[in-house]
Amino acid sequence: GAGVSQSPSNKVTEKGKDVELRCDPISGHTALYWYRQSLGQGLEFLIYFQGNSAPDKSGLPSDRFSAERTGGSVSTLTIQRTQQEDSAVYLCASGQPTYEQYFGPGTRLTVT
């Protein structure tokens, strides 16, 4: 079946612009996670959605970052007024709590 998909695969934007990153999880997965990974670094947790519960936003690095998940499926991560330090690969994963997380291919964001 189809895995987790993300779009765009690459995004180059100018400093100060807003960007939206999209994640399509595997159908039926109640949990959805966003991570950020800088080059050669580990997985930095950003936000977690579980079913209809309020999302866990504890990992968002600043109020420029926000995310939503519509209808318990597709999620978008929005970064406002992008900064150069936002450049990274943004990974989305879906799954069931305490079971395997299936990762998407990621969106590589470059802020110039």
Add this chain to the structure above:
Amino acid sequence: GENVEQHPSTLSVQEGDSAVIKCTYSDSASNYFPWYKQELGKRPQLIIDIRSNVGEKKDQRIAVTLNKTAKHFSLHITETQPEDSAVYFCAADYSNYQLIWGAGTKLIIKP
């Protein structure tokens, strides 16, 4: 707060030898401990996991051991091959069914 420490950060082994990566966790309530492999330029993928009611689990050349008393778990790879070269991440679950991730171990297999 809860954390997971992973060692070593880089591990270089001769092809055919064994590799061991160790993680310690802080939350005694953690019950689920997965290991993910991330090849260069690719997404992380689960390779093996273990739950707290089991002390060891094997899958061909890989195995994971868990010591709940000491709060540490380890990944063992035997007869290493070039395709084992990757970054390996350990993780542990905590209160709201999230995962706390280790910082990763870069495994290099020398021919």
